[in-house]
Amino acid sequence: MKNKIFKNSISALTLFVTIIGFAQNKSSNTISLDVYYSKIQNEKNPQIIDARGPEEFALNHINGAVNFNLESKDYAKQIAKLDKTRPVFTYSIGAGRSVWLADDLLKKGFKEAYSLEGGIANWIGNGNPFYVNSKSKLTLDEYNKIIADNNTVLVDIGSKYCAPCKKVKPVLETIKAEYGEKVKIVEIELEESPQVIADLKTVKVFPTLILYQNGQIIFKKEGFSDLKKDVDVILAQNN
Template structure:
């Protein structure tokens, strides 16, 4: 009797475990790398590409041929009606929030395939893929290289004013500026004013990206904020 009860409990636990695994898999996002995302788009005759950022962001820069809406848009249903549910949909944003949310919504209502771009617009432009921008970069690659060559220590902050994580970098940079003053050159590059130099660097995959140079050589490159202050202190102390 005890043995049967133990077996029954084991089966119940196994079913529960499999259910949890299945639920987790269903919740998993179809977030793919830049190359996978780009290759899939290229395989489509008329790819359905959605920029899930806000209209102000879209107006400044976007993937050529993309349309702009997200799950919070007033014309959400109207935009959905224009799409072909039997064909793949490719979605990106500044990070993963709005694009993943929209991806899950589309799959839920019957779209056959939906993919989110890992790293969003930062990865696309930073990876050198074609994009639209409504103005030229204020900073050129040649000017960027000149700054690096003319200063012993340079900290570069690459991001966007629409990026939540990027905003957390700013107070840390102020602390670093106060500590090191003229001994450390700090360069802030934002997507809105400098998309082309971000593309030309061919090193940005996510916002924010932090790069520290010493005598023209990269000491560290960080994807995301991390412990920036400590990393700068350690690197500059190792002269």
């Protein structure tokens, strides 16, 4: 019994480490949004797989996608429903689970399998059509009003299911504590306001940080590393 538990733990750890590795290293099967979209348009009934969790899929997804990943209990059955002779298009929150899934499909004999660079963030963030189960909490008009009504605005765009996005939060708290009312901080999550993210047509990955001053973008950053330092430098240069 102990050996079985140990083996299962090792297997889970190996899968986790492998997925993280794929997330950090772009696979040869990861393609740009333009290529991904073009290939989908060339298919009569494209095979699109959302490799996120079911709770994420229920909130929003690419039109026509089905939901499963390597950890799904019915993984084998889901794979059996697919046509190995036709392309399969995978995506996730970024490019972790989808890369691993596309690679596994190729190992299983599929002719073509592609993962979307930037994942759902890139798809919705560039205004492509998608399913959503609720109305956006923030509209584009409301967003634009916030930008117009405040001298300096720092916008954080991400998802509650995005690990790097979570690391932005304490940095934002530090910025808020130091600058106070001088910098208006706006946090936008895919799960609450997907339509405004789509309307902005400027997001390729999560997190994306945008700094406005007097209604103009003076700084845009993908990822959270050195965020505080970058904001300090930009604000010092523009004050």
